[in-house]
Structures are given as C-alpha cells and as structure tokens.
Amino acid sequence: MQLNCVGIPPAEMLTNELDKTKEELREKDNDLKRRDRKEFILESNFALNDLFGTGLICYGDPYTLHLESMLESIRSVNAEIPKDLHIYTTRITDPNAFAWRDGNLFVNIGLFDLLDNDAQLAFVLCHEIIHYTNEHVKEQFIYRKELETTNDSKLLGDKLSAREFQEASNFYSQQLETEADIEGLKLFLNTHYNIQEGIKALERLKSHENSSLHEDIRIYELFGFSDKLKDSIQENFTKLCREISSFINSQQDSIPQSHPALDYRIEYINKYVLEHGFATDTGLILTPAYKQLKESCSYDVFISDYKNHNYELVFYQGWVNHQKNTEYSDFFTEYALRSFYYLMTSYDAGVKKNFVPFDSIGLAQVGYVLGVVMQMEDSKKEHHLAHFIEQITFDELEDGSYFFYCALRDLISKLESSEPKIDWYQTYLDKYISGQYVLLAKNRLK
Amino acid sequence: MRAGPFISTILLCTLLSCDTGLYITKSKHLNEGNAIDKIVSIEPVVSLLNKSNKEVGTRKVASFLKEQEFTASIANACKRNGIELLLYDLDEGNVDAAYFNQLCRLKYEINRQLGLQVENTELLENETRNLKTLLGFSAPVHYFDHGVEIQMDYLDLAEHYGTKYFSVQSLFTVKKNVFFINAAVDVVHSEFVYTEVRRVVGTPSRKNLVPVLYDSFAILKTELR
Numbered sequence: 001m002q003l004n005c006v007g008i009p010p011a012e013m014l015t016n017e018l019d020k021t022k023e024e025l026r027e028k029d030n031d032l033k034r035r036d037r038k039e040f041i042l043e044s045n046f047a048l049n050d051l052f053g054t055g056l057i058c059y060g061d062p063y064t065l066h067l068e069s070m071l072e073s074i075r076s077v078n079a080e081i082p083k084d085l086h087i088y089t090t091r092i093t094d095p096n097a098f099a100w101r102d103g104n105l106f107v108n109i110g111l112f113d114l115l116d117n118d119a120q121l122a123f124v125l126c127h128e129i130i131h132y133t134n135e136h137v138k139e140q141f142i143y144r145k146e147l148e149t150t151n152d153s154k155l156l157g158d159k160l161s162a163r164e165f166q167e168a169s170n171f172y173s174q175q176l177e178t179e180a181d182i183e184g185l186k187l188f189l190n191t192h193y194n195i196q197e198g199i200k201a202l203e204r205l206k207s208h209e210n211s212s213l214h215e216d217i218r219i220y221e222l223f224g225f226s227d228k229l230k231d232s233i234q235e236n237f238t239k240l241c242r243e244i245s246s247f248i249n250s251q252q253d254s255i256p257q258s259h260p261a262l263d264y265r266i267e268y269i270n271k272y273v274l275e276h277g278f279a280t281d282t283g284l285i286l287t288p289a290y291k292q293l294k295e296s297c298s299y300d301v302f303i304s305d306y307k308n309h310n311y312e313l314v315f316y317q318g319w320v321n322h323q324k325n326t327e328y329s330d331f332f333t334e335y336a337l338r339s340f341y342y343l344m345t346s347y348d349a350g351v352k353k354n355f356v357p358f359d360s361i362g363l364a365q366v367g368y369v370l371g372v373v374m375q376m377e378d379s380k381k382e383h384h385l386a387h388f389i390e391q392i393t394f395d396e397l398e399d400g401s402y403f404f405y406c407a408l409r410d411l412i413s414k415l416e417s418s419e420p421k422i423d424w425y426q427t428y429l430d431k432y433i434s435g436q437y438v439l440l441a442k443n444r445l446k
Numbered sequence: 447m448r449a450g451p452f453i454s455t456i457l458l459c460t461l462l463s464c465d466t467g468l469y470i471t472k473s474k475h476l477n478e479g480n481a482i483d484k485i486v487s488i489e490p491v492v493s494l495l496n497k498s499n500k501e502v503g504t505r506k507v508a509s510f511l512k513e514q515e516f517t518a519s520i521a522n523a524c525k526r527n528g529i530e531l532l533l534y535d536l537d538e539g540n541v542d543a544a545y546f547n548q549l550c551r552l553k554y555e556i557n558r559q560l561g562l563q564v565e566n567t568e569l570l571e572n573e574t575r576n577l578k579t580l581l582g583f584s585a586p587v588h589y590f591d592h593g594v595e596i597q598m599d600y601l602d603l604a605e606h607y608g609t610k611y612f613s614v615q616s617l618f619t620v621k622k623n624v625f626f627i628n629a630a631v632d633v634v635h636s637e638f639v640y641t642e643v644r645r646v647v648g649t650p651s652r653k654n655l656v657p658v659l660y661d662s663f664a665i666l667k668t669e670l671r
Binding site for chain 2 (some may be wrong): 004005006007008009013014015016038039042043046049052053054055056057058060130133
C-alpha cells in the first residue's frame with residue numbers, strides 16, 4: 001500500500017488560517033482572556049497550516065480510509081463523540097498519534113508498523129479523541145499561562161524546577177495524559193474491539209521504548225574491523241549498550257517525561273480493567289466483541305460450567321479451543337488455567353480423585369497443560385507440575401512426549417533449587433533430538 | 447537593443463539595492479541560451495521574526511499579509527520578465543494531490559540543501575562585512591557547470607507541470623535584517639540551477655520588493671555576459 005494523497009484535498013487543509021482565526025474569534029469563550037484567546041487560536045491555526053504545508057500529512061490513502069472507518073465504528077457506539085473529527089495519516093515514522101485543538105487527529109505511519117492489530121489502534125484513537133473532546137490543549141495553555149503570570153514564578157525555567165518546566169512546555173501534562181488514558185479506555189470498552197488486545201498497545205509502545213538501543217547491531221560490519229578484532233569489538237559494543245540502557249533506566253525517574261511512565265500506565269489500566277469487571281476474572285465480559293465469541297464457540301455453556309464449578313469441562317473446552325487456535329484461545333486458556341488450579345486444589349483437599357486430564361496423553365496434551373501451568377505464579381508452578389506428573393504414567397505417553405515428561409521433571413528439580421529463568425526447553429530438545437530419551441524410554445519399557 | 451548595457455544597469459541596481467549582501471550562483475547551461483520560460487513557484491514564504499527570533503502573535507499575521515503582497519509581486523516580476531509562472535500555495539488554496547505528494551517534498555529538499563549552502567557562506571551571520579572578503583570573489587554572480595544535486599525522485603513532476611524548473615522564494619529576517627532567497631532546481635537533471643541570497647535594504651514593503659524581485663527574475667532569465 002502506498003502512502004500517497006488521493007483525490008481532492010479536504011476543505012480543512014485548504015482553509016485560510018487567517019480567515020479561520022477571524023471566524024473563531026467571533027465566537028464567545030469565557031475560559032480565556034480575550035488577549036490570551038487570540039494568541040491561542042492564532043498560534044494553533046498557523047501551526048496547523050504549517051503542518052499541512054510540510055507534505056507529511058496524507059488524505060484519501062488506504063491507511064487514512066481505514067482509520068476513518070475505525071473512527072466511524074468507535075463513534076457509532078459512543079454518541080458523545082462529536083462528528084467534526086477528521087483523521088489523517090502522517091508520513092512520520094515515530095510510533096505516535098496526536099490530536100489538534102480543532103478536531104484533527106493525526107496518526108503516524110510508524111504506529112501502524114508497531115501495533116499488532118486494530119484493537120490496539122482503536123485504543124490509541126480513543127485516547128486521542130479524549131484529548132480533543134476534553135479540550136486538553138486549551139487546559140494546558142491555561143496552565144502554562146498561569147505559571148507565566150504567577151508572582152512566585154514569573155520566569156519560567158528559572159524559578160521553576162526542571163519537572164515543572166517540562167510539564168508546562170509539553171503538549172499535554174502528565175495529569176491530562178492520565179485522564180486521556182482512563183476516559184479513552186471508557187470509550188474503548190464500548191467498542192467491539194477485543195479489550196485484552198487493545199490494552200496491549202501500551203506494552204507494544206513500551207517494547208519500542210526499550211528497543212531504542214540495538215545491541216544486536218553487528219558493529220564490526222559497519223566499520224570494517226578485521227576478523228581478529230571483531231569479537232572483542234562486538235563484545236565491548238554490546239556491553240556498552242547494556243550499560244547505557246541500564247543507566248537510562250536508572251535515571252528514568254529524574255528525566256522529565258511528557259507521558260507518565262509506561263509501566264505505571266500499563267499497571268493502572270490493567271487495574272482499572274480488573275476493578276471494573278472487564279477482565280476474564282469474573283467471567284463477565286460486557287463488550288460486543290464477545291457476542292462474536294458467543295457465536296463462535298459455546299460461550300454461555302462455557303461460562304455456566306465455570307460458575308457451576310464444572311472445572312473439568314471448562315478445562316476440556318479450553319483444550320478444544322486451544323486446538324482450534326481461535327482468536328480467543330488466550331481467553332479459554334485463562335479459564336482453563338483457573339479450572340486447573342481449582343482441580344489441583346481439590347486434589348489437595350481430597351475432595352476429588354480420579355481426574356484424568358486426557359484419555360491419551362501425547363505431545364500436544366502435555367504441551368497444553370505445561371502451557372497452562374507455566375502461566376501460574378512461580379510459587380505455584382512447582383506444586384502443580386508435580387501434581388500433574390503424578391497423574392500421568394509413563395505408559396500413557398506417546399512416543400514424542402517423553403521429551404516433555406523429562407523436561408517437566410527437570411523443571412521441577414530446577415524450581416526446587418530456585419534457579420530463575422532456566423532455559424530448560426532447549427537443553428531437553430537437544431537431548432531429544434539426539435535420541436537420548438528414546439533410548440531411555442526403551443530401557444524403561446524393558 | 448543589445449543586452450550588455452541593460453544587464454549592467456540591472457547589476458548596478460542590484461548592487462545599489464542590496465548594499466553588501468548579495469550572493470548568486472547560476473548554472474552555465476542556464477546562462478548559455480537556455481533561458482527559463484516557465485517556472486513553478488512552491489509556496490513563497492515570509493517569516494518576520496521578533497526580537498527573540500520567534501514568529502508569534504501579530505508578527506504571524508503581519509507575515510501572512512506580507513506573504514500575500516510578496517506572492518503578488520513574484521507573479522508581477524515573472525510577467526514583466528516574460529516567464530510563465532505556476533504558483534502553488536496552500537494559502538491560495540490552488541493545490542492538488544501532487545502538491546502534497548511531491549511538491550512539498552521537493553520544497554523541503556530545496557530548503558534543506560539551500561540551508562546547507564547558505565550556512566556555509568556565512569553571509570547571514572556576518573552581513574556587515576565586505577562582500578569581497580567574505581565570499582572571496584569579486585563578481586556578484588558565480589557560475590558553475592554542475593549544481594548541487596537533489597534526489598532524482600521528482601522527474602515526473604516535469605511532465606505533470608510542463609516545466610522542469612521549480613523554485614522556492616522566501617523572505618526572512620536575521621538580526622533585524624531582511625533577506626530574500628530565490629532558488630531554482632532542474633528536476634530532470636536533479637540539480638540546482640540558480641541560487642540567490644540578498645539583503646533587502648529597508649523594510650520589506652511592496653515598494654522595496656518590486657525592484658528586488660524584478661532584478662532577481664531578470665538575472666534568472668537573462669543571459670549574462
């Protein structure tokens with residue numbers, strides 16, 4: 001897809017900035033003093049015109065058309081969103097989006113590259129819509145003016161701390177960003193997009209933030225070092241990158257940021273989702289996205305089984321959906337994890353016996369259970385893995401899965417010795433490929 | 447009428463009008479019987495800065511109004527020099543998709559290259575010094591065989607607009623002095639063919655701008671000896 005403007009330019013791009021300013025100044029607004037208001041509107045309109053004049057803004061291209069349809073879809077379930085919003089794609093590669101005072105939203109092409117799906121993009125759009133609807137640009141302008149005129153701090157940057165100065169000179173303050181996150185999330189929850197996917201947008205942005213230092217660059221190729229030197233050069237380069245990264249991370253709190261730290265944003269967004277029952281915790285998912293889920297698989301049966309403590313059924317349902325590899329397999333795995341946990345707890349309490357997870361245990365089944373167990377907290381993993389291994393016998397394992405059996409045993413032993421983050425899989429895969437387990441299995445069978 | 451005395455008069459006027467600040471480079475090819483008949487001007491810009499080198503408030507409006515005068519003067523100067531001018535300006539609202547897709551990028555490319563060249567001349571920083579010692583040459587016009595290159599992405603613009611010459615004109619202030627820049631590129635050969643930087647004496651009023659612009663396009667069009 002080419003990022004090229006197509007068709008006749010929209011009227012907003014061709015509006016004369018001075019005419020627009022004059023027209024806006026005729027309207028009344030009591031929030032700002034007359035002089036300040038004039039400055040605010042004038043600066044904003046001229047800056048917008050400059051932005052359009054850079055040639056970085058695109059209209060009518062496939063990306064913008066897609067964004068327009070997404071905006072329409074968000075608006076269809078959120079009546080409070082005004083209709084005078086216009087959206088454009090920019091040629092800027094930095095993964096970001098921004099909202100102008102007058103309802104023009106801009107999404108950088110870099111954001112399309114970074115985010116995984118429409119749900120994440122919709123989350124970002126909702127955030128930007130709130131910046132516009134709540135007039136954050138104006139609020140920030142008022143805040144800046146107040147700082148400039150307050151007696152205690154006439155000289156901005158001189159008597160103010162670095163953080164206060166940064167807060168004032170940003171497009172939006174951190175407080176406004178937080179507000180946009182929460183309010184935007186409310187808009188987003190009404191849409192048909194998958195919530196769990198949407199809120200991952202922040203994690204994707206975080207991954208971009210962390211990848212700013214590319215320690216995997218082969219530096220010796222860039223500068224043509226000799227073969228003798230290349231290893232030591234590369235090693236030093238990697239070491240330097242890590243040192244810089246760790247230094248930046250350690251200084252993160254003291255460097256003024258335009259947005260709140262992403263970790264903090266992810267945490268409170270997740271907390272908000274959990275508190276309001278939008279997560280899978282309660283099994284009550286309120287969004288239209290799950291209408292589709294209901295149709296695609298037996299959602300109601302699934303949830304009622306869960307609520308009626310039929311954990312075995314839920315566990316099997318999770319398994320079936322895991323095999324289908326549907327869009328919602330994560331959702332089912334989440335329930336399967338909980339069910340598995342309850343099942344194992346009931347074994348402990350002696351309430352239930354005879355739970356055999358599968359009729360025949362092969363590579364896939366063991367992999368699934370392992371995947372479920374690995375999502376648990378570290379302290380619970382060991383216990384449940386041990387339980388699981390007790391349930392399966394060597395005879396039940398099909399040929400290939402002996403590898404998993406050994407891997408599980410090894411995992412438990414390593415968890416017992418509390419070795420963090422072990423690379424158990426690769427070690428045992430190597431052993432499996434070399435045929436050690438087949439030999440072991442044959443010996444055991446004898 | 448022979449061109450010699452005419453050109454001498456123009457140069458004299460140029461020198462008188464611009465006091466010390468004048469810097470012109472022109473392609474030899476353009477000067478040797480390959481005059482420009484048609485040229486595209488991309489968004490003329492006027493940027494009048496305040497004491498703190500910022501364009502704010504009333505300055506912005508003043509720049510905007512001045513820009514309209516400036517644009518009209520460019521059109522007039524081209525007409526008087528027999529150059530057909532195609533002027534594309536966002537403020538005029540006469541832009542199309544090709545403007546946003548390519549002309550804006552070309553404008554950016556020209557300005558970027560121009561910035562590099564003009565910075566090197568130190569003309570803007572030391573405008574009060576004598577031109578001769580500053581630039582190291584005595585003639586106000588400098589000729590070259592091959593101009594500064596630009597990217598080769600704009601070939602199809604020549605077909606779209608019916609000319610291979612594209613130009614950028616701007617008027618801006620540096621340390622209270624007003625400078626005029628006129629730069630033209632040949633998109634077929636992907637190179638600069640003309641660069642002019644000159645200091646405008648006095649305020650950038652229409653009265654002062656008319657001779658400057660006429661001069662500039664005359665030098666661009668005419669074969670100098």
